[in-house]
Amino acid sequence: MAVRIAHNAAPMPGQRRPLVVTADLDLLDDLLRCAAQVNVMMDVAPDAVAAGKWFSGAPMVLVGIDVAEECARASFPRRPGVVLVGRYERPGPPDWPVALDLRAEHVATLPAAEPWLVDRIGRLAGAEARMVAVLGGRGGAGASVLAAGLAVTAARSGMRTLLVDADPLGGGVDLVLGWEELDGLRWPALTQTSGRVSPPALVEVLPQRGELVVLSWDRGGVLGIPAEAMASALDAGRRGQDLVVVDLPRRLDDASVLALGAADRSYLVVPAELRACAAAARVAATAAPHCLSLSVVVRGPAPGGLRGPDVASALGLPLAGVLRPEPGLARGLERGQPPARDGRGPLAVLCRQLLGELGLGAAKAVAS
Structure with missing residues (x-):
């Protein structure tokens, strides 16, 4: 033994x-x-x-x-x-x-x-879902887009995927996907029921399309996530899915700490800018003690010429990858098109790389 x-x-x-x-x-x-x-x-x-x-x-x-x-x-x-x-x-x-x-x-x-x-x-x-957490080094870093891109890429490959939006002050990952009109429970309703719903049943009541299930926010008042509700959501994902992706806020609460501790990998998204590096250093110092593995995804463009290895070295963290500029990405998001939906472009390439490093690179039958 x-x-x-x-x-x-x-x-x-x-x-x-x-x-x-x-x-x-x-x-x-x-x-x-x-x-x-x-x-x-x-x-x-x-x-x-x-x-x-x-x-x-x-x-x-x-x-x-x-x-x-x-x-x-x-x-x-x-x-x-x-x-x-x-x-x-x-x-x-x-x-x-x-x-x-x-x-x-x-x-x-x-x-x-x-x-x-x-x-x-x-x-x-038995087999358990792999879990990743994503957080931004500063506001508008692109953490939600990366989290959604990972989830969409995994679901396109036939993996049962749960995307959890744990940032009550973010714009909502359902908007990133163009899912705001889709029926299903959001966090405010789930916090009232999660302790009385079995994990498989919990997943069934969330908004979903194909292999992708999403737990996000409604447009009501801002609420925090009780640690018990986050634990129920993560348990449901671990038991019934292949991958769980959690989009985290920069200010960590008990629910965020729980998700960071449960994640196999955590990614800190940092724009290639000097001020972003300074802000990300504070986020990294807060998050790192709770992570099994924390690494940096550097997002271009780099106005001052900062390279990915430079940013990672300044933060004292491994470099997970570099996200090159993708001009059509912002336009697609404005039109309600999920990121990485067609499997092409720098974001899709990076997402496949990160999933491969998690041991999830061997795709199942690609969803039509």
């Missing part, structure tokens, strides 16, 4: 495993044995500090009763899939009030709960 010891190391992109947080070696042996029965590999952290980088992004978190109070004090972002685990062989349920402070979804007592744990961990062996 292979494990990774978390300590303070960053997870490798694309390797999302269940996380065990415990310093109790006997309990750890029990949990690793449960995982071995279904051939699932685990990440292991001995305390809350070591678990911090991994907590939001893990598909499931098993917290030992020995470190539960410490983890509760750490104030991790609220998320689904947290299970409080310990040994308890007396009759009746255990008196573990820390479960409420930890906001655990379940309490599992060994040895009685071992079959349930094995089944729960075994479900993670």
Whole structure:
């Protein structure tokens, strides 16, 4: 049974495993044995500090009763899939009030709960959607266009794709797609129902065309996204889609932090301008601690001659790609034409490159 010891190391992109947080070696042996029965590999952290980088992004978190109070004090972002685990062989349920402070979804007592744990961990062996997050280095950087382009490109290739607009102050990704008149639930309605709707049913009630499903905003008052609603949306995407793309605001809230932690890759879109680089540096400093992998997409033109590697070097981040100017893109958006819809042009080329690096380059049958 292979494990990774978390300590303070960053997870490798694309390797999302269940996380065990415990310093109790006997309990750890029990949990690793449960995982071995279904051939699932685990990440292991001995305390809350070591678990911090991994907590939001893990598909499931098993917290030992020995470190539960410490983890509760750490104030991790609220998320689904947290299970409080310990040994308890007396009759009746255990008196573990820390479960409420930890906001655990379940309490599992060994040895009685071992079959349930094995089944729960075994479900993670199935295929899960890949997830990417996109945010702008400054206002108007083009993050929403890149997010929409990635989603459209994936859907054209036959991938079941969920595009999530998490920026309440943005113009709305449905406008980027030309979908503003399409029927379906938006965020304000979803925040009232997400806790009572199963993940497959949640996806079914969102606006969609072909393989692309979108969760965006209506034209009502500006609201924030509760972390619980974001967790429900991401869970629905992970379970039923091939790809989830999240368009994030530059000012991070709890929902944004949750999405960043869950994403396999995060992209910071930065225009090739000096002032944009200065603004992006502040965004990167805020976002990077929550990301498994943060890299830069540089958007041209470059009035002062800044090159993509120059921008990435100034920000201290890897360069994911350069988006060359595309004169017809803005005109198409004004006409309600989704970006990258015909698979041609610099945006479509960049999107195929980024999806290929996620292991999603092998297209299914192209949608007509």
